[in-house]
Amino acid sequence: MTDQKTGLGDFLRDIRVRNHWTLLEVSEMTGLAVSTLSKVENNQMSLTYDRLVQLAAGLGVDIVELFGTRPVESTPSLLGRRAISRQGEGRLIQTGNYDYLYLCTEISKKSMVPILAVLHARTIEEFGEFVHHDGQEYTYVVEGALELHTEHYEPAMLKAGDSVYFDASMGHAYLSVSESPARILCVCSTSEKELINSLVGADGEISNLKKKSKSRRKTSTIRK
Amino acid sequence: MTDQKTGLGDFLRDIRVRNHWTLLEVSEMTGLAVSTLSKVENNQMSLTYDRLVQLAAGLGVDIVELFGTRPVESTPSLLGRRAISRQGEGRLIQTGNYDYLYLCTEISKKSMVPILAVLHARTIEEFGEFVHHDGQEYTYVVEGALELHTEHYEPAMLKAGDSVYFDASMGHAYLSVSESPARILCVCSTSEKELINSLVGADGEISNLKKKSKSRRKTSTIRK
């Protein structure tokens, strides 16, 4: 294991001598002064954001390389893991439009996010802005009936047992049309983080959030 | 689809506002002064290497995020497409163990594959070899009760309303334990092709296939 050392300086000197470049050459490549480069290499000074970009561009390396951060990246594999959510269990997030019950949350690196939801909104006005997010969405109607509104299609009525698959970057909204609020099972092919972000409006306000439960985690039930 | 950010300031404000953090909170998280953060967000100043590292660490984001380099965006886009499967509709594939009803098959490039299934097998002997395939699998029990057998866990009993998420490369088998065969909604994060292949033995024979409906497409019902 080569000591993936802390500093920018070490990296810079490393790449420079590897390529048999002089400070002057690097200076010409990047537009940074020779003296600056020297000081950086000797860890006598840091660099600002702009210069970092400039340096990376000049050297023709990805900006990431400048930071010793090795990609611990992406083992999407769960490696034989399993998680069970019993009926009613999960992480509850409530908004004016939906009660969300995020399922199987003990597994963090899921490539799909399963959610049970109860739909409260009954009109598109009440619902507000369409929801958009990355990835795709599959929804199965567990109970009741709903109307699916999307940007590019006419509204569609879905009853218990029906299901729909669509591109979730297309704005969408579910409205209850049955007497009691419809219950759906929704599976999204994106990260939970992205999903929760999509609840946040452009202005930064959580749209229709019932309680401002600032990162408050609550494990609860929708229907025991 | 998240907004393409132009600079560091935009990114910082974006993530801060999305998480409902105040400048003070971010200051405490990162150790940077409130005034500094304010100026950065308003693009009135840049940041040095050290501060960038500090900022990223405090926010708990990868340093890469701070630079405009967007990840490759590997999700195959459906570009605003939508498909609905009514109750009972789908592409039926029957084996000795399951009746599979592949849903929303008009969309071909799905990143998830939703399937309604009826479980016939009641003993592990009857079931035969475990099923393995790529990706992850989420299953929600719609009706009845089942026993999920997997390679690395003790069998688990799941009743209507329960659900399970697991690494599908781990061998698995569902057995009905309720009086009438259990019905499940299963969503897999792999391609339909891969899935159907996993039904095929190493010799190329489809194991336990009831009818050799060689690429015969049949739109039918499981339970009208």
Added chain:
DNA sequence: CCTGAATTTAGCGTATAAGAAACTTAATTT
């Protein structure tokens, strides 16, 4: 040892980053 050229480092001035505190705005409370 020189001598000189190439390369790197150090000194210094200006520009800018960074933090503390004062100030502005907006929302609540008394």
Added chain:
DNA sequence: AAATTAAGTTTCTTATACGCTAAATTCAGG
């Protein structure tokens, strides 16, 4: 309405980045 609280911005001061220039180091061939 005044007072309080909270968020964010601006001001001011110190510290640091950064480039110019010069000094120091390394390294040829004599």
